Amino acid sequence: MKYMCLIYTDPNVTPPMGDSMNAAYFDLNRRMKEAGVMISGDALQPTRTATSLRKRGDKVETMDGPFAETREHLGGYYVIDCPDLDQALHWAAQIPGAAYGTVEVRPLVVFG
Amino acid sequence: MIEATLGRVMQDDRGRLLAALIARTGDFQRAEDALQEAAASALVHWGRAGVPASPTGWLLRAALRKAIDGYRRDTTLSRHRDAIAVLAEEEAADPDPQTIPDDRLRLIFTCCHPALEEKSRIALTLRSLCGLTTAQVAAVFLDAEPTMGQRLSRAKAKIAAARIPFTVPGAEDLPDRLNSVLTVVYLIYTAGYAQGPQIGIDLCTEAIFLARLLLQLAPDQPEVEAALALLLLTQARAAARIGPDGQSLPPIRQDRSLWNRAALDEGLALLDRAISRRAPGPFQLKAAIAALHSADGPPDWPQIAALYARLHDYEPTPVIALNHAVALAESGQLAQALAQVQALGAQLDGYQPFHAARADFLARIGDSASARPEYLRAIALAGSEADRSFLQARLSALK
Numbered sequence: 001m002k003y004m005c006l007i008y009t010d011p012n013v014t015p016p017m018g019d020s021m022n023a024a025y026f027d028l029n030r031r032m033k034e035a036g037v038m039i040s041g042d043a044l045q046p047t048r049t050a051t052s053l054r055k056r057g058d059k060v061e062t063m064d065g066p067f068a069e070t071r072e073h074l075g076g077y078y079v080i081d082c083p084d085l086d087q088a089l090h091w092a093a094q095i096p097g098a099a100y101g102t103v104e105v106r107p108l109v110v111f112g
Numbered sequence: 113m114i115e116a117t118l119g120r121v122m123q124d125d126r127g128r129l130l131a132a133l134i135a136r137t138g139d140f141q142r143a144e145d146a147l148q149e150a151a152a153s154a155l156v157h158w159g160r161a162g163v164p165a166s167p168t169g170w171l172l173r174a175a176l177r178k179a180i181d182g183y184r185r186d187t188t189l190s191r192h193r194d195a196i197a198v199l200a201e202e203e204a205a206d207p208d209p210q211t212i213p214d215d216r217l218r219l220i221f222t223c224c225h226p227a228l229e230e231k232s233r234i235a236l237t238l239r240s241l242c243g244l245t246t247a248q249v250a251a252v253f254l255d256a257e258p259t260m261g262q263r264l265s266r267a268k269a270k271i272a273a274a275r276i277p278f279t280v281p282g283a284e285d286l287p288d289r290l291n292s293v294l295t296v297v298y299l300i301y302t303a304g305y306a307q308g309p310q311i312g313i314d315l316c317t318e319a320i321f322l323a324r325l326l327l328q329l330a331p332d333q334p335e336v337e338a339a340l341a342l343l344l345l346t347q348a349r350a351a352a353r354i355g356p357d358g359q360s361l362p363p364i365r366q367d368r369s370l371w372n373r374a375a376l377d378e379g380l381a382l383l384d385r386a387i388s389r390r391a392p393g394p395f396q397l398k399a400a401i402a403a404l405h406s407a408d409g410p411p412d413w414p415q416i417a418a419l420y421a422r423l424h425d426y427e428p429t430p431v432i433a434l435n436h437a438v439a440l441a442e443s444g445q446l447a448q449a450l451a452q453v454q455a456l457g458a459q460l461d462g463y464q465p466f467h468a469a470r471a472d473f474l475a476r477i478g479d480s481a482s483a484r485p486e487y488l489r490a491i492a493l494a495g496s497e498a499d500r501s502f503l504q505a506r507l508s509a510l511k
Contacts, residue, residue, distance in 0.1 A: 001275045084277035085227055086285065107274045 002039060002081050002108040003088040008072040009101030011046065024096040032080065037091060041078035072101055079108070114158045121167045122151060126243040127325075129172055131215035134278050136202055137179050137195065140222070140268045146182060150174035169208050176203040216241060217329040218278050220322070224293040225276045232267040233296050234303075239264060241325070242318045252303065252315065280330075287393070290330075294339040294395055297322045301343050305350070306495065316350070319343055334386035338395040341386065344379035345402040348372040359505065360498040363405040376406060394426040413442040430459040438469050441476070449473055464493035468503060480510045 015021055025043075032038035047066040054061050066073065075097065082088040085105070092103045126147070133143035150171050164170040180199050223236040231253065238244045238252065250260035270276070281289040297319050304315025323340040330336055352370035355361045383399045401419050404411050417439035424432045433456055441449035450473045453466065460466035471486035487507040494500040 084275045084279075085225075086277050086279075086281065089227070090285075105274075 001083065001088075001110075002079055003085075003092075004106050004108060005078040005080065005088075005092045005095060006074055006104040006106065007076045007078075007095060007097040007101060008104065009075050009097050010072045011075075012071075013100055015100070021096060028094055028096070031094075032078070032091065037080045037082055037087075039079040039081055041076070043076040044074060047073045075101070114155060114163065117163050117167065118151060118154050118158065121171065123243040125168045125171075127216050127219065127241040128214060129168065129175065130240055131219040132172060132207075132212055133175055133179065134219060134222075135213075135215040136176070136199060138278065140271050140278075141265075142179055142182055143175075144268070146175040146179040147171070149178040153178075166208070169206075172207055172212075173203055176207075214329065215278075216325065217280055220293055220326065221280055221289060222271060222276060222278050224289075224296045225271075226289070226292050227274065227276055228267050228270065230296075230299075232263055233292070234299055235260060235264055236267050237296050237322070238300065238318065241322060244313060244318075248313055252313065287335075290333065290335055291394065293326065294323075294335060297326070297339060298342070298395075301346070305346065316343075316347060320347065332389070334389040334391050335393040335395045337382045337386035338393065338399040341379040341382035342395060342399040342402050344375045344382070345399060345406055348375035348379060349406065354498050357501070358498055359502040360496070361502075364410060371406075379403070380406075392422075394423055397423040397426070411442075413439050417443050417445075430456045431463070431465075434460060434463075434466055434469060437473075441469075441473050446473060446476055450477070462493065464490050464495065464499065467493065468506075471503075472506070475506070475510055483510055 029038065029041060032041075050064075050066040052063045052065060052067050078091075078095065080088060080091055082091065085107075088105055092098065092105050095103050097103060129147055130143055133146055134140055137143050137146070153174055154167075154171060158164070158167075176199050180196055180203070183196050183199075220237065220241055223240055224233045228236070235249050235253070238249045239246060244252075246261050246264060247257045249264070250257040253260065255263075280286075300315050300322065301319035304317075304319060307315065320340070320343050323336070323343050326333075326336045327340055348371050349363055349366060351372065352366035352368070353361060355365070379399070380403055383396070383403055386396050386399070397419050401416055401423075404416050404419075417436060420432060420436035420439050424436060433452060437449040437452040437456075440446075440452065450470075453470050453473065456466060467486045467490035471483045471490060474480075474483035474486060484507065487503055487510070491500055491503045491507065494503060
């Protein structure tokens, strides 16, 4: 079962992405790869770089900013492959952002 | 007559049958549907051919067949070939529910998984392990039956979609997950304690049943022993907790001849056994506090205060901080107790015991003018006539 771990953090309380923070993420990436659970994972640029759009009829409306203005921003994600939720939660708890933000764990839909 | 027999079997063995079926289908909803269909056909068959020698065995076999039928009806049949093969083998082997492994421990860990909302954990546990009907579970929460039905369905759908495992957690996760289970059991007990027996269900009895079941399935766990001890020590005093004039009485003022000696002794023995294992935990602290309230003579308040302080390390909640303050006040440390409740005002403003405690502390230092509005607030928030009457008496006693 694949799970997406969405990492939400408040940029005002989050330590900046310095060397020690990067090292913590690199270390987790390495351990996830060794355990064979890591499918993908990325950090996102800040929400000030976001563009949102919706299409109504033929018209595309483009807006500056994220989908919702919230205190905690979606800052990155992992997609991991685990046998069950307990193991997914076990890995999610090791994401450095979990220590000061919130990590939402969602199973991916299996088609077919 | 057949319906009564079936009702009794389903009430007694529903948890065991459901656990066995979930273990074999890996699917909560399918297992429940299969059991439901098996019960429906039992009514027909037993009516015609009489009640079988082993009604539970009959139901298990019938439910396994229903589960196979369910998979066959499914449009994505190809994905279920393996499941059908396993079930067919089981069904052919004529399983005896008395000899198959008891999977209820796995079931209770699934029902009380922290990924489910707390209310859903309680509802799912009452429905699956205590054999309450959806209507009865709805009545416990004063919900409409369809609302509760939807809540239960959503919980089961999440278990399936997020793949919450049907398993006893490993050693690393066990303390936290066991605490989640015991908390559900304790919440069921306290709901029953507050409501009293209603609509033919005594939640206190159900909670004690669950705690005994856990002790049987997970022996040698000090927190399980202590949780059962806590329930028994509280239950032992239940008959004495309301005085002849309808007021709630603290243990020290209760008529001890009304205490259930057997429950008290069993609770104390369980607590001793738990503590001797030297693996402390929150339920051992709670049970130890309950035991000190049941001791002969006045309670050892400094000891109770020390236990609450340790409990606060495990569960840093405002309610435990309030109980700690009450114990401090009873130990004579009024100034410290008042300072501590003062700091809790913002969090506990709508909580009756907070205002009752604050009123009591203020009355003790002779500040009747400040105590009076606190008593009035507590009386306005009181949930039962017994509490109201107790607080009214304290208010009238103010100088």
